[in-house]
Every structure is written in structure tokens, then in C-alpha cells.
Amino acid sequence: MSARSELLRRLREDVHRPLSKDEIFEEFEIAKDQQQMFSDLLQDLIKSGQIFKNSQGLYGVPEKFNLIGGRIEKTASGNAFLIPDDPEKDDIYIASANMNGAMHNDKVFVRPVHSDRGKSQAGEVAEIIERVNKKIVGNLEKYKNYGFLIPDNNRICNDVFIPPEALNKAENGQKVVAKITRWPEKNRNPEGEIIEILGDKDDPGVDIEAIIRQLDLPGEFPDKVLTQIKNIPDEVSEARVKKDDERKDLRDLKLVTIDGADAKDLDDAVSIEKLDSEVYRLGVHIADVSHYVTEDSPLDSEAYSRATSIYLVDRVIPMLPEKLSNGICSLNPRVDRFTMTVFIDYRLQGKNGIEIIDHDITKSVINSNHRLTYDAVQNILEDKESQERQQYSDFVEELEMMNELRRRLRRHRFEEGSMDFNFTEVKVELDEEGHPIDLKKRRHREAEQLIEEFMIAANRIVAAEMSWRDMPFIYRVHEEPDLDRMQQFNEFIHNFGYSLKGVKNGVHPRALQEILEDVRGTKEEKIIETVMLRSLKKAVYSDKNIGHFGLGISHYSHFTSPIRRYPDLTAHRIIKETITEGYLSEERQDELDSELPKIADHCSLQERRAMDAERDSVDLKKIEFMEDKIGDEFEGIISGITGFGIFVELENTVEGLVHIKNLRDDYYHYDEEKYHLIGERTKKIYRIGDQVKIKVTKVNRDERQLDFELLEKLD
Template structure:
């Protein structure tokens, strides 16, 4: 090991002072000082003049918090470094920086920012303002971006026709401590319907218009299936194929057909839009789809992965028109086991565009609908039978089904939230989910046993320590669970959920267990799916709205069904899959964050009309600083301990808070008053009714919702 490596080794072990380094390395003073000076100059280490210490410099990505401090995430290291606001400088969330870690006696490893390598934010979205000065008018943008709360200067010649007060999109450049902007787009006026959602979507990088080169490419895509495209495909057009989707769905990825075989088994046929037929790899359309990664479903709109000519047109399995598909044909026995299957290209013609609502009514025996759809009612009843068999088999293997409430937000014409209603999953929704899971598992199984490349959907085993802790907390709440020292199997989680579901605060405990799970992701290796208790799993059934599914289709077509260039395609897909899977996982996370941010904004906006009004709710989380209460409509807000009368002691083990006169624990029902609700910050503050009466008297409207 040379002297430079020895110095780095010492610094890694906290030997930071010159004298300590000299004592640890067999080198004379002059040589050591020269080496240290060289390493500082080369950017390998940093010299802190105040403390007379040397530190290793590391590249990191910043995660800046609202309070002003940040965490530095360093690739390859498990723990993040804490950066106090005083050591952050003019850095922002997501910036790539050089930091030097140091320790100052706290539990956290502290660090300071040495240099900004790259600013993450290349644009700002906000409102244009003007200030009159003696030197003339000064224009600036006040950012509306939660992740980038800055003020951006704009020269008059960079306004691009924008009027003061309008919401704008501007490219930014950094000059020392100043940020300068060039307005490239006027989004509208603050009162325009939907402008809030548009801003959030743009903040996350989701744009509705497609690039001009994509628009030019899709002009050449036909609106109907050509006769030449049917060659070599299996004809399913005479079968009673149906789609089952939501009332307001426009893009239909999947269709299904079922028949009972003479041997008593079920023939389940799942047809998926053959998007890969129209999206050539490397084309402008493909590159844009890969960049977007997924369609994003927001309260009042869909930002599609593919242009509507494809997503709602030639790729959508619309009723009464021929469409190209990839089909997974499966024979399933009376125990829900797959006994035979086939993967083929085909042509279908959907006989009925069914909705979940209508199918649910038919399955319950609605006379009018059963007569209207008499040609498929027997098939739908058989589908329900098979769905239950498939689900029972998955359950027997240990498949976990979390019962987490989902809510739909409806909007007024002006874009404000009108109502928040619970989404109800009934048999039709579960039926389609079961069939899609079965097809996804079958495709992944086949690609794996054939040693063909595939982009898998993986869900790794959870951190066992975290899971054991959750089991312990639930047991402390009076629900006895088997909490062995060994790894917890999905079957044990399933049994825990059964016990929990009999409890009044089942949604809370469901969420606790869900948060203890690893996040599912895309991967080039078949690592299994812990939550579904499946050894093989991929996403195959939604290529219109998910790029991973499109990738799986592309590989099926090129290395399985048409292996004309097999060796080169194998090498190609195996080379690109790791990066593609990583990008697709990131795109999914970004879409989820965007959808969550929009919902949080709408929740806060909704409650802003109910300030000083009373609601009932349940305590769903407790922390050192307060407790979170979830209302009956799913909206969550914070009750701060500082707004509670008396001193409250938080007990992490029992998830409770206690004062001399009262106590609260997870799952308690409480009445709250809405103190504040800000759609811009997404913050919602509650106060317990009894504390509100103490501080403000009973001078408020006592309305229960």
C-alpha cells in the first residue's frame, strides 16, 4: 500500500490530524505535508483550517428537507450523512455535490458541502412578479415547486411575453448565489382550472405534449389492422372476447375469454395489446416512451406514456374492431394449478366493452343486465369460479393481500376538489387482477425456464428485524401473533392479517405491515416475489401504460416467437436490461410520488374550506413531535403536542402518549378541529376538540362530518 492509500485508510478510520497521521505512517514530516498538499490540490481530501483536520471528499446526492438541513446519499454506503443548514451553502434538493464527512460527537455522521458538481434543477415553475425600483422594473419568479423553493431573477428580455401574475415555466442558470431564469412557457393564470395539477406534473417532469418527431412518426401508423399484419397470427375474432375496465377507462390493454373444457378444467385466455408491433425499438416513439416510463393517472387527467393515437386507438382493445395481441392461453385445473399453456401472437375482436360495475351486478344476478349480456353471462360466472380457485391457490402458498383503503377525488369545474369517496374493490376487480397475475406468472416462468432474457418484477424479502419489530408492536396492542426468532414467512404475515382484520383499526395495522415490506422493483434477474409468494413474476399485461411490459413483449417476440436474429438479440437484451430495469423502477417511483403530491395538494385544498370545523378520525401514527389523525374520508393531518394542554410523554414501545390527566394510543378514535390546511405546502394541522375548547372556548361551529 503506497503512502497516499495509507493516508486515505487513516482518514477512513477517523485519524484526521497531522500529528496523528505522522504517528500512524512511516514517513517524514516534509514528505507527509507534501503528499497532503497534493491530495488537497487534486480534490481527494479537504483541509479544515478551523479544526486543523483532513477529511476524505466524497461525491453525494443531496436530500434537502423543508427545515433547511439535508442528508447526503453516497453510492455504496448504507448510512446517509447529515448536513446542518449552516454547512449546506447554496445547494438544493437533488444536487450532486462533493462533501467531506466529519463527526462532532452526535449519533449522526455530519458532513459539509465542499463543491457543487451539478445542480439538479434545470427549470422552475412559479408565479411571475415585478418590483419597481429606481433603476427600473425588476422581474422575478417565486417558485411554486416544493422541491425547489427559490426566487429566480428574470431579465426583461427573457420574459417571452409573459405577464406579471401568470404562472410560468423557465429554464434556469446558476451564477454564484443567484439563480437566473429564461421563461419558455406560460402555463396560465393562478385561477385557471387544473393549473395546480399541471404545475405538480411539470415539477416531476411529466409533460403532456409529445415531441414533434414523435408526432411525425405516428402519422405513418395505421388506424386499422392491416391484412399483412395478420399473417402468421392465430385468429381469435370469433371468440366471445371481452374487456372489463372502469367506467371512465379509455385505454384497454387487456381482454379475456374463458371456456370450460370437457375434462372439467378451465381454458383461460388473456389477450394483451401487441404494442411492440407499433413501437420499434430505438425510434423516437420508443425513446419518448422509455423516458416517460409509465402513464401517470392524476385526479382530472391521464398523462399517457404513448400518444393517444396508440393508447386510445390502434393499440386499445376497443369493442367491435380487430386488434393485434400477444395471447397467453392457459389450462387450469380445479385446484387452480396451471397444467398447460401457450404463448402466441393473435388477432381479436372484442365482443363487449364491459365495466366493473356492470360485471359486479351480473355476478350478483341483476336480471336486466343478465338478459342484456345473455351471451356472456355463463362465461362471467365461470370466470368468478376460476378467479376464486386461482386466489385460493395463491393464498395457500402464502400470497399476501393487504387491505389498504384507496380514495377517488372528484373535482368541480374550477378544478377545486368536490368530493372524496372510497374506492370499493368487488369481485369483478379481483377477477381481472387474478387473471392478470396468472398471466404475468406464466410468462415469467416460461422465459426463465427457457433461459431467455426478461425484465422481472421482483419483491425481495423484507428486513427481518423491522418485520419482527412490527409483529412485536402489534402483539403489544393486544393482538397475539407468532413472532419467532426465525425469518417470517409470507404465510405468517397472511395469518397476522387475518387476525388484524377482525380488529376495529385494521387499516392502521395493515399499513404498518405494508411499510415493513421492501419496495417492489424491476430487475434483470428472477428474484421472486415475496408478497405474491411467487418464484416467477413479471409485468406483461399493461404495455400501453408501462414500459417494462412493452420490454417483455419485445423480448417475447424477438427471442421466443421470432428468433430470426437470436444470438445478437440475446446479447443485446442481456446487455441493456440492468440499466433499463433501473430506469423503469425510477420512473415508477417518480409517478407514484407525483400522484401522491397531487392527492396531498387536493386533500389540503379540500379541508381549507372546513377551517374551525369538527371531524372524527383515528390516530394512525405517533411520533416524537405529534400524532397523525386520519379522518373517515382518508385525509391525514397532524396534531402537534405543543397544541395539546399539558406535557405529553411519548412511548415508542407502546405507541402511546400520556400526560397526567389523559393518554392516547394508536387506533384511538378522536374528534379534531381543522386548524389550518394549506394546498401550497400540503400541510394540514388539526387540534383535538378538547384542547380547542380549552384554548379558544366553544365559539366554533360544531359540525360533524
């Protein structure tokens, strides 16, 4: 057991009062020459939220002080939730009055308080461990000789006061970046200094630049990274292949990549072999990024800092430089590439059955036959006379075998309990100046499903292998939902004639999937899917394997995208070390025990920030797309109901608000339990899923505001 783990165990189990640092040294018999190292360990544990140091300088585990560590997730209302570091703990509601100066994404300790929210826990921020929002992006509103920065991120609810000496020539209405100079306190706004003027808020490109600054990610890679990658080759040499005798040579194996037409970072390839009439061998070949991104190098440090590639509407902010992401690591066709391969042997049983009979994880070198697109694969599978079928005739048989395997894997996964939400994705098409010209829905067809199923298969094999070996590892986990939330959800769907099985004793994901299947294609599909999703926890990274509820899987990891996700790169390193040596040394296990919780927490945070930015960039362009459509009429579906109005989603996926004050035929009241508005006199009801006709009345890009007038209910 590592020193970190042993310290935490003994503080939890053997120590019955808070200890000073000297008492810890005495209790744990720390020699004088080891005390500085142990002090550093204590400080590290405080920063990670695993140990609490009180105002008297005494140390203990947080739970002994009645504290829970985690990250703040703020809502636009000003209230928030604590997302605990321990994925097995429930989220904790924090009223705005109990934030005590904490901001969105800050790492904090929370103390439970009395709750009026039924069984839901409530708390107040007791201490802020780590500040995240050191820079804020927004519009400057100037008053005489001072100003306020209005944050673009509506989760940062505090306007930032800018004193006269900190305006730095910024003018009213400009999009600016401010550095926080004084953190918020109870009933006091944060203060800041303008450090960058992005331009007038309506200037072309300023809106997306603002989102990039909000993430605080540099556009260019540092010089030390660019210097390091000069020594990385542009191709895999035969001499390097021969030198690595542990790497399996798969260059004669027929395999392809399948991605979107505009993808450039091709990190996965697939193969399939028919071993006999009942056994298929699936090969999932993932770019061996860890071969080039060595641990603790400048390149690795920058990749860790970014943690993920970010796909904004008009650009990609990559985790790795283009030389790697689009070059030596990308599995481009007809060139040798180093990979990590997962082989899985499946036995087909009857018409629909399937079982895993063997698997192997190995280092490899491949040479992809083709770079296929989802559209090309779909045409091959659908149309026997397609041009693509002739163009890729050497791989048609394999694609048909893959599609049969996809069908069985997908069927088996949903039978086990994986959940299948039917939400629509949209691609925004831009002109050369960055203005939106079209919104296109993305279809999730057999070609996309094929890659999805194969990546899930590889991810779960890798996680199960590392769990079986009892090695430190980074998992992708999704906690079971709170029972009280599931009971509330069950009460809600009773209004539509549905019932959730097993809600009193803990819900199985299969029960939720059955509800999704039952509502598919019905009027209430949208509302039930939306409310169900709100009732679930969010998936995160963790060094503790608690399974993945949403996928109905007991072991799951992210292994298949190391070009764009740091957890996958971390997983590759651990797997490669383990399969090469057969085990990890005790020293290496101690090191991973120490590092993995920090990596998991950091990557989960960066993932949430990236997802916010990606969504914001799309939503921004959707609103801009509607700017010339004021007065136009559209049909749509009610996508949300609140006490202040009705959200309506149009066919093009744009969503706007009908304010309750503009419903003029009656006074309407919000029924929170049934998620609907009901007229006081007419008893007319508006529910999520109702079809309506609206007119666009207001478009405001600055406030991310799109207002509709409700013309009529269509059903």
C-alpha cells in the same frame, strides 16, 4: 457473455488495483480500431454507476472503492435514503449533513460511514453521477430585487435563490418554473433562472399545471412522433392478418374487456373455456403495442422518455399518442386487434384447490365481444335479476366460471404468502372548472379482483418462462425486508398481543399475511398495516430476478399494460422475439444485457415520479375540497403519530394534523417505539387507530396544510 459483463466480471474478480484507460486496453487486449468503442462502453458504465472513475482517472468497480451506487430518496426532514441499484442491497440512511449537494432522485455513489442507527447502514454522498431536478416548480417569494423559489415538492428541501437578472419579470406570489443554473453545495442553496410563469398561484388550473411541469413532461407529442404515427393504420386489415402466419387467429373466441367506466386505453381482454369438468383454460390477451411501436423509432424514444402514463386527478398524460392508446392498440369491442396471448390451463381440485397443468404464449388476433365495466360485472355476479345479466346474457356463464377461478386463484395466492393490504383509494369528482365537488371511496370488489388475479397469473407465467429459458429480461422485483426492521416491527406488534413467526431467520411473506388477517376489522388494523408497510422495501424493475416478496412469488414481471408502461412494452419485444425464433442470438443477448439495466433504472425512477404526481394531485384537491369547511366538526381516526402531532383521517379520506402544541389538557411526549403520544400528568394515550372528533381550523393550499383541533377521543 457480453463485453460489458466480461469487463465487469474481470474488474471484480481478476483485477486487484484501479487501472488507467491505457492499462485497461492493455489488460483486455483491445485493438486500436476497437478502443473508441471500448471508451464509449466505459463512459456508459460510469453513467450507469457500474464503474467508478476516481480523481486520478483510474477505473474500477464501485465496491473496490468502498462505494455503493443508487438513487437518492429524500424525506421532508432533509435526510435521505440511498436506494441501491442492486436490489439485493439494503437501503442506506444519509443524514442531511452528508448529502453534499445531492438532491431528491439524483443518481450518486455513497460511501458507508459510522452509524448510530443500530444495524442500519449509514453513508455520505461521495459523488453525484446524474442530476435529475434540472427544473424546479414552486412559488416565488420576492425580496426587493431578488427572490427565492419555494419548491412545491417537499422532498426538494432547498429553496432556490433567484438573482435579480434571472427574475425575468416574475412577481411575488406567482407560480413559476426555474432552471437550475448552479447546483447546491454544502451550506449553499441552489441558484436558478425563471424560465416560465404559470400564473398566480390561485388561478384555476395552475395547481395541476405546476405538477405537470414538476414532472418535466411535455403536454404535446413532438412533431417527429406525430409524423411517424400518420403511417400507422386506424384498423387491422384482413390482408395484414393473413400476412402474419405466425399469429394465431382467435377472432371466434368469446372474450371481453373489463375496466372502469371512464377507461379508454383498454389493453387487456380475458376469455375462459371449460375443457372438461375439472379443467379451465384462461386466456389473457394483451394489446400487441410492439407491433406498432418499433424499437429505436421516434415513437419508441418518446415512450421510453415518459416510461409510464400518468393519471392525474383531472387528466391523463399518456405514454403513447391517443391514436394508439385509445385507437389501434386499444382492445375496443367488435373490431380486430393484434394481441399477445397467454393461455393457462388450470385443473380444479376439490372445493378450493387449483394447479397449473399447461400454458402457452403466442401472438394472436382477437375481436372482443363486449366492453364490460366493473360495475356491470359486479351486478351480473351479485344479482340474478339484473338488467346487465340480460344485456350480456351470451357471456354470463363465462363470467361465473371466471369468478370461480378468481376465488380459487386468490385463495391459493394468499395461502402461498401474498400480502393483502386493506388501504382505501379515493376518486375526486370535479366540476367543469376543475373544483372538487365530492370524494368517493373506491371499492375493491369481486369484479376488480377478477382482473387483478388474471393479470397476476399472466405476469408470473411470462416471467417464469423467460427465466427458464435463461434469456435477458426485465422483471418486477420486491426485495425481502431487512431483518432489523422486521425485528423492530415484531417488537412493536407485541404491544398489541401479536407475534411474527420466524423473525430471527428471515420472515416469510405468509407470516406477515397472517398478521394482516389477524388484525382485519380490529381497532389496531390501521396502525399495524401502516407500520408493516413502512418496514418493507419498494418494488422496482430489474434485469435480475430476485422474486417478489410482497406477492410471495419467485418469478414476476409486468407484461399486461404495454399501452401505459414501458417495461411491459420491453417485455413484449423480448418475448415475441424469443417465441418466434425459439432463442435470442448472442448479439441480441449482449445488446439486452447492456440496455436492460438502464431501462429498469429509468422506468423505476419515472414510476416513482408519476406516483408522487398522482398522489400530489389528489392531495391538492382534497385540501381544496376542505377550504369552505373551516369551523366544521368531523369524526375521524388517528392515522399517524409523530413528535410534532397527530394525523387524523376523516371518513372522506382527507387527512389533517393536530399540532402537539394545541393539545391543551397536558404536556404530551412521543414514544417512538410504541408509536403513541402519552400525557405527562394524565397518562392519556393517543394511538394510531383511535377514533376522535375534530374541528377544521386551517386550510392552506400553498403549503399543502390542513390543521385540526382535537375536540375529544371517542373510545
